[in-house]
Amino acid sequence: MMREESIRIPFRFAAGRAGSRMLAALRDDKQILGSHCPVCVRTLAPARPFCPECGGENLKTVELGSGAVLVSWTDMPGRGLFALVRPDGADTAMIHKLLGQSGDFHIGARLRAVFAAERRGHIADLQGFEPDPGSAA
Amino acid sequence: MRPAAIIGTGQTDHGRCRDDVSQPELIREAANRALADADISPADVDAVVLANMEMFEGRALPELWVGEGAFANRKPCLKVATGGTSGTSSCIAGFHQAASGLFDVVLVIGFEKHSEGHTQTGMALTDPFWDRGVASGALGNFALSISQYMAERGVTREQAARVAVKSRRNAAMNPHAHLKDANATIEDVMSSRVLAHPVRLMDMCPQSDGAAAIVIASAEHAAKLCSRPAWIKAAATRHEQPYIGDIDRRLLTMRTLRDAAQSVYARTGIREPLKQLDVAEIYEPVTYAELAWYEVLGFCAEGEAGRLIEDGITEMGGELPVNPSGGVLCANPVGATGVIRVAEAAAQILRRAGAHQIDGARTALATGYGVYAWADALILGSTP
Ligand SMILES: [Zn+2]
Numbered sequence: 300m301m302r303e304e305s306i307r308i309p310f311r312f313a314a315g316r317a318g319s320r321m322l323a324a325l326r327d328d329k330q331i332l333g334s335h336c337p338v339c340v341r342t343l344a345p346a347r348p349f350c351p352e353c354g355g356e357n358l359k360t361v362e363l364g365s366g367a368v369l370v371s372w373t374d375m376p377g378r379g380l381f382a383l384v385r386p387d388g389a390d391t392a393m394i395h396k397l398l399g400q401s402g403d404f405h406i407g408a409r410l411r412a413v414f415a416a417e418r419r420g421h422i423a424d425l426q427g428f429e430p431d432p433g434s435a436a
Numbered sequence: 437m438r439p440a441a442i443i444g445t446g447q448t449d450h451g452r453c454r455d456d457v458s459q460p461e462l463i464r465e466a467a468n469r470a471l472a473d474a475d476i477s478p479a480d481v482d483a484v485v486l487a488n489m490e491m492f493e494g495r496a497l498p499e500l501w502v503g504e505g506a507f508a509n510r511k512p513c514l515k516v517a518t519g520g521t522s523g524t525s526s527c528i529a530g531f532h533q534a535a536s537g538l539f540d541v542v543l544v545i546g547f548e549k550h551s552e553g554h555t556q557t558g559m560a561l562t563d564p565f566w567d568r569g570v571a572s573g574a575l576g577n578f579a580l581s582i583s584q585y586m587a588e589r590g591v592t593r594e595q596a597a598r599v600a601v602k603s604r605r606n607a608a609m610n611p612h613a614h615l616k617d618a619n620a621t622i623e624d625v626m627s628s629r630v631l632a633h634p635v636r637l638m639d640m641c642p643q644s645d646g647a648a649a650i651v652i653a654s655a656e657h658a659a660k661l662c663s664r665p666a667w668i669k670a671a672a673t674r675h676e677q678p679y680i681g682d683i684d685r686r687l688l689t690m691r692t693l694r695d696a697a698q699s700v701y702a703r704t705g706i707r708e709p710l711k712q713l714d715v716a717e718i719y720e721p722v723t724y725a726e727l728a729w730y731e732v733l734g735f736c737a738e739g740e741a742g743r744l745i746e747d748g749i750t751e752m753g754g755e756l757p758v759n760p761s762g763g764v765l766c767a768n769p770v771g772a773t774g775v776i777r778v779a780e781a782a783a784q785i786l787r788r789a790g791a792h793q794i795d796g797a798r799t800a801l802a803t804g805y806g807v808y809a810w811a812d813a814l815i816l817g818s819t820p
Contacts, residue, residue: 314565322565351677351679371580371587372580373576373579373634376631381576381632382580383680391679391681394570394577394580394681406583406584406587
């Protein structure tokens with residue numbers, strides 16, 4: 300005998316101080332924020348409340364560029380292209396979508412961020428990254 | 437700390453869908469087999485440790501429903517849930533309980549019934565802000581690392597396919613394995629469906645229904661109950677930064693696994709793992725990870741993993757057989773998967789591995805892998 304059912308789980312999560320700054324900047328300014336840890340001398344993307352490496356809370360919020368470098372990518376049939384991209388000014392990568400065709404991308408390629416016209420304070424306000432035609436790389 | 441050893445192991449017959457049993461019954465199947473293997477009764481068990489990913493099956497507090505299957509009634513019962521490492525971490529928790537003097541006999545059980553839930557949903561219910569909505573799931577995350585590994589170390593699709601072939605061939609000798617094929621070929625793997633470039637179906641571990649259990653006993657009890665216990669010589673666990681983008685070249689560097697392995701090697705006098713280990717049961721979620729982690733675990737130099745698999749060094753008859761059981765690629769009930777690694781390593785020392793026994797195995801490595809880059813490592817040996 301089998302019992303079949305699906306459950307719906309309502310939720311509401313606080314984005315927190317750093318997360319809220321990051322989401323507001325995406326929505327209001329089409330701006331990606333990062334956090335610089337002076338101890339690790341490393342700029343993290345996206346912005347966050349404490350350094351994941353040393354645990355320090357003394358982080359400086361920095362504005363990252365809308366240009367980025369493709370760190371790695373994959374193509375999932377039926378789901379699209381996903382990538383780790385390193386925004387200009389950051390030392391770490393963000394996971395996000397790639398906009399284009401498989402053949403458009405190679406590791407190390409220059410990309411640029413694409414923002415949604417309607418933005419609501421969500422990571423998807425940043426729609427993804429596309430090849431940067433203005434770049435020789 | 438006092439010595440502690442594994443004196444019995446038990447596994448279900450893992451498969452795609454075990455509709456014939458409920459979750460408590462599935463667990464009882466593994467628990468009964470482990471207790472029979474250790475030749476003890478449920479009353480001899482002082483404490484129980486459970487490993488499971490509760491959201492994968494869409495129900496909370498699994499210990500409430502399945503605890504009785506694990507003989508936990510009126511005993512201390514602890515649940516460990518750390519993604520893929522849950523199984524190895526629960527074995528380490530049980531080891532700490534026995535080695536610390538807290539308990540004499542500990543039953544560790546991991547399980548998962550993937551067929552009863554929705555694993556992708558469970559995975560998606562992690563970070564609600566930066567992962568959900570843009571994340572590619574476990575599969576896509578591996579694929580992202582693999583693109584880097586191939587580009588940097590020159591590992592080929594064919595070398596990865598050899599790992600899948602070895603795994604399925606070994607699994608054919610393991611009665612508990614889910615996927616078995618003594619005649620699998622490199623071409624079969626390379627022509628299987630693309631899941632996430634460059635990962636194909638046969639490169640990736642399955643989702644299985646299954647449970648696995650081990651019995652850990654303190655030195656005094658182990659010596660009394662077992663003629664040839666599998667002593668837990670050293671264990672280490674390492675967590676990592678939580679966001680996938682924070683870890684540079686994750687699959688290649690896997691610094692958590694490197695650190696955990698170096699820690700257990702140092703405590704057991706292992707300087708040349710390839711020579712000094714007799715067998716390894718490593719948690720390889722995808723073929724390419726097995727190759728990358730040959731390097732991380734010190735079986736070979738960086739960039740040499742492809743040669744290791746091509747030369748048959750890690751085959752059943754090679755210098756260091758890796759995953760004689762068929763590994764994670766052939767059975768993956770996630771909460772149980774780490775317990776299976778430890779149980780298989782222990783069975784080799786106990787000389788109870790059956791058709792996939794490695795002759796004369798005295799020193800074994802078991803590893804765990806979880807979430808983006810968490811790692812466990814254990815060394816088992818035939819002497820305390
Ligand atoms: Zn820091």
